[in-house]
Amino acid sequence: MRELEYLRPDSAAAAVAAVADRPGARFLGGGTNLVDHLKLGVASPELLVDISRLPLTDVEAYDGPDGSWLRIGTNVRNSDLAAHPVVRSRFPAVARALLAGASGQLRNQATTGGNLLQRTRCVYFQDVTTPCNKRDPGSGCSALEGYGRYNAILGASPECVTTHPSDLAVALTAMDAVVVVLGPEGERRVPIEELYRLPGDRPELDTVLAPSDLVTAVELPSAAANEHATYTKVRDRASFAFALVSVAASLDLAGGVVQDVRLAWGGVAHKPWRARRAEAALRDRPFDEDALRAAIDEELADATTTDQTASKVPMVRNATTMTLLRLAEEAAR
Amino acid sequence: MDAQLSLTVDGTVHSLTVDTRTTLLDALRERLGVISPKKGCDHGQCGSCTVLLDGRRHLTCLALAVAYDGAEIVTADGLAADGLHPVQQAFLDQDGYQCGYCTPGQVCSAVGMLDELKEGHPSHVTEDLVGEIEPSEVEVRERMSGNLCRCGAYPGILAAVCEAARG
Structure with a gap:
């Protein structure tokens, strides 16, 4: 591990300035991913700017010109957010997604912003002895020919076939969350769908953020649909494993007709995949299983698979069907 | 780069200087001789380095010591200070x-x-x-x-x- 300078500024603005001033500087939050990357040699920053003690720890409701929002400070720990009464009652998919991730210890350490900016667990990205375009641009992609069970089936490029590892990000994508970012030029609000990118020919970039952009908060819009929501995760073990596929879904039915539906998938692409084609096919139509399966297949029309990822297609189709049927059943009660 | 920090471990206050790359686990075991937390995987996957940090269960391998200046740590050893927990x-x-x-x-x-x-x-x-x-x-x-x-x-x-x- 290379020599490491450490700084703990007393404001978010000072932290942003410190990273902007220094190529090779990185923010340090809960450290559950970055400290591992220091050990693995995946990341080798010269300077760590520790933001973990900044008082960005409130969870508070506020009314804006565009409705009511729940604002979550970036340093709210994953366990605290999952246990928050408002999140549990009004954003159950968010609580479910958090609780489906990592372990009790890790959730106590990991922060909200850090969870969103964690990096892929592709085995080749984490192994510095192998080529990886995300870690070392231009070196090649080992996952194309190698171990590929966790590879993407949507939106991949010849340069990178990995998937995004966050459960929380999938739920936030279905909820239309907004990420509040403080950069050297000031604050801006980025809809979460615009935060993440597909790999294209720049797989080293997970998001549209610059190194000196600090996520200071995440905002969730109040919406009826967000209360009738859940998160389903399919994985190799019952606990403490990354998703093969996952589904965040919300459903608002009236008289058996879909008023609103939100659908996002994890484990299928370089970013959380908002299934807008399937949503459009379902909205304002009578809800039944045949219509549901047809809508999901529309979304999956462009899926590309290998022998190792072919199973993800029926997996995501069935997990989505099961999840929405369950939400419809709950709504009928 | 070296950094100075203070840790309270099982009721005892320690002041120490560490290289900023030192994990909390290595600071406890190698510097302070607190060997109750164990190094298993060293990647946050096995939990053998778990302590109670400011009252909550916490891994010490995925933690840089320098970021925990002032922390109060209780190890399994410290839980038995007044007889078995x-x-x-x-x-x-x-x-x-x-x-x-x-x-x-x-x-x-x-x-x-x-x-x-x-x-x-x-x-x-x-x-x-x-x-x-x-x-x-x-x-x-x-x-x-x-x-x-x-x-x-x-x-x-x-x-x-x-x-x-x-x-």
Whole structure:
């Protein structure tokens, strides 16, 4: 591990300035991913700017010109957010997604912003002895020919076939969350769908953020649909494993007709995949299983698979069907 | 780069200078001689380095010591300062270990987990996110999934933690 300078500024603005001033500087939050990357040699920053003690720890409701929002400070720990009464009652998919991730210890350490900016667990990205375009641009992609069970089936490029590892990000994508970012030029609000990118020919970039952009908060819009929501995760073990596929879904039915539906998938692409084609096919139509399966297949029309990822297609189709049927059943009660 | 920090470990205040790359686990074990937290995987996957940090269960391998200046740490050793902690006694009663290497981490994790249960925190297997939570075997299994035991003493560990949960 290379020599490491450490700084703990007393404001978010000072932290942003410190990273902007220094190529090779990185923010340090809960450290559950970055400290591992220091050990693995995946990341080798010269300077760590520790933001973990900044008082960005409130969870508070506020009314804006565009409705009511729940604002979550970036340093709210994953366990605290999952246990928050408002999140549990009004954003159950968010609580479910958090609780489906990592372990009790890790959730106590990991922060909200850090969870969103964690990096892929592709085995080749984490192994510095192998080529990886995300870690070392231009070196090649080992996952194309190698171990590929966790590879993407949507939106991949010849340069990178990995998937995004966050459960929380999938739920936030279905909820239309907004990420509040403080950069050297000031604050801006980025809809979460615009935060993440597909790999294209720049797989080293997970998001549209610059190194000196600090996520200071995440905002969730109040919406009826967000209360009738859940998160389903399919994985190799019952606990403490990354998703093969996952589904965040919300459903608002009236008289058996879909008023609103939100659908996002994890484990299928370089970013959380908002299934807008399937949503459009379902909205304002009578809800039944045949219509549901047809809508999901529309979304999956462009899926590309290998022998190792072919199973993800029926997996995501069935997990989505099961999840929405369950939400419809709950709504009928 | 070196950094100065202060850590309270099992009631004793320590001042030390560490290289900024030092993990909290290495600071405890190699610098302070506190060897109750164990180095298993060193990547946050096995839980054997778990301590209670400012009252909550916390890994010490995925933590840089410099970021925890001023922290209050209790290890499995410190839990026994005034006689065995009820969780430790339950591990003895229920044969909750074989080689014992993962046990200090299991014990600290169980103590932190039981506090989370008492505060009503839900888990992945909790059916009603806003209802009362029973400390069932299913709940305990899920909540202890961050602690591995290579001997496979899980039946004893589960029985011990359930005994402690019943009080």
